[in-house]
Amino acid sequence: MRFRRAEALILDVQPLGDADRIVAFLTREAGVLRGVARGARRRYSRHAGQLQLLSRVDLQWLEKEGRELVRITSVETLRAADALLASLEGVLAASYLAESVRAFAPEGEPQELLFRLLDSTVAALLSGVEPALATRYFEVWLLRLAGVFPFASPCPGCGGALAAGSRLVGGGESLVCASCGGEEGEAVAPGALRFLAAAARSPLGQLAGEGVTETDLAAVERLAAAVRRHFLQHELRSYEVMMRTLGTV
Numbered sequence: 001m002r003f004r005r006a007e008a009l010i011l012d013v014q015p016l017g018d019a020d021r022i023v024a025f026l027t028r029e030a031g032v033l034r035g036v037a038r039g040a041r042r043r044y045s046r047h048a049g050q051l052q053l054l055s056r057v058d059l060q061w062l063e064k065e066g067r068e069l070v071r072i073t074s075v076e077t078l079r080a081a082d083a084l085l086a087s088l089e090g091v092l093a094a095s096y097l098a099e100s101v102r103a104f105a106p107e108g109e110p111q112e113l114l115f116r117l118l119d120s121t122v123a124a125l126l127s128g129v130e131p132a133l134a135t136r137y138f139e140v141w142l143l144r145l146a147g148v149f150p151f152a153s154p155c156p157g158c159g160g161a162l163a164a165g166s167r168l169v170g171g172g173e174s175l176v177c178a179s180c181g182g183e184e185g186e187a188v189a190p191g192a193l194r195f196l197a198a199a200a201r202s203p204l205g206q207l208a209g210e211g212v213t214e215t216d217l218a219a220v221e222r223l224a225a226a227v228r229r230h231f232l233q234h235e236l237r238s239y240e241v242m243m244r245t246l247g248t249v
């Protein structure tokens with residue numbers, strides 16, 4: 001048995017029986033873990049108000065050898081996500097970010113960079129950055145960190161630059177330059193290529209001031225969704241809900 005303590009971002013909270021909750025969370029050191037918070041469904045539980053989607057918490061838990069679920073022993077909120085969860089668009093974005101992390105991060109592996117990405121994306125959303133811009137930035141970086149889509153590297157076919165005319169080939173497998181792509185796959189909009197280059201070099205807060213248009217963001221979204229679906233072989237539920245609800249794409 002081992003007690004552990006770390007900063008965590010809450011990824012999911014579900015009821016378990018009458019009194020408990022099952023919680024998924026992301027830490028730098030131990031990656032994604034799932035645990036039981038006993039009594040967290042009770043009205044006066046000290047855990048109840050602390051377990052909120054995407055809040056950053058100081059979490060303590062108990063691990064037992066061979067057990068898939070840890071036992072959460074203490075939760076203290078360091079940064080609440082109330083302001084994000086107060087709007088429908090914010091709730092949809094929060095669910096999508098959290099489900100994306102769970103789809104791409106295997107449980108129990110250290111995730112320093114992914115923690116930083118999610119943490120800084122939530123901070124940007126809380127500071128008023130547009131959800132559409134923040135989620136596009138997050139999803140292209142998530143695909144890059146997961147090793148699925150190294151968007152800032154040169155063309156994998158010839159090592160040349162990924163300039164205008166680049167194409168997404170193999171049903172979302174890779175992005176290649178115009179001469180390697182030929183007629184294959186789909187042309188990628190210049191605005192999406194500009195966004196990928198900017199996202200590779202600038203933090204999200206800086207990108208917010210660079211006048212990225214809605215058309216650029218829609219093109220990035222189509223590209224990222226194609227790459228993600230090719231890799232996962234399915235679409236994320238929270239993404240489908242977000243699309244249906246907001247009526248975009």
Ligand SMILES: [Zn+2]
Pocket residue numbers: 155156157158159160176177178179180181
């Ligand atoms: Zn090429």
